[in-house]
Amino acid sequence: MDRMASFDLDGTLVGDAGNIYSRECRAALTKMVMRLFNLWQIPSTDQAALLNRSISSIRRYRSGGCISDGEEMFDRVATLLRIHKNLRILYPYNQDLVYSWVSYQNQALGGASPIEIMKEGLDGLKRVRGYLDYQLQC
Numbered sequence: 001m002d003r004m005a006s007f008d009l010d011g012t013l014v015g016d017a018g019n020i021y022s023r024e025c026r027a028a029l030t031k032m033v034m035r036l037f038n039l040w041q042i043p044s045t046d047q048a049a050l051l052n053r054s055i056s057s058i059r060r061y062r063s064g065g066c067i068s069d070g071e072e073m074f075d076r077v078a079t080l081l082r083i084h085k086n087l088r089i090l091y092p093y094n095q096d097l098v099y100s101w102v103s104y105q106n107q108a109l110g111g112a113s114p115i116e117i118m119k120e121g122l123d124g125l126k127r128v129r130g131y132l133d134y135q136l137q138c
Helices: 023-040 044-051 055-062 071-090 095-103 114-118 122-137
Strands: none
Touching: 023 044, 023 055, 023 071, 023 095, 044 055, 044 071, 071 095, 071 114, 071 122, 095 114, 114 122
């Protein structure tokens, strides 16, 4: 019997559901990141930029397709999920802020919104994650 892979909030594989490169795991990660994009209410163009994919790929993911099994894709998805996890920890009583924070300009990020920084590529994603990791340590 096939089991669906499960992940914790930062994208870590939970239990022995399978190999992270398996289709089941990639399907679960795809659903998680598409749900996150819905919660953040960001347009398809931004979603495509965050995953370094085309808008047609985003449509395919929404229709049941899976993310690729490349290291960079897993790194992007894990970083996005970690950003979300950090926001949930930082703002446990303000769900609206958790989901809208990426769209607000932030002086600590040079006045840019986190989404603008994240769209710069994997380094931008990691910069926003690093900022939030630091905030958790304060």
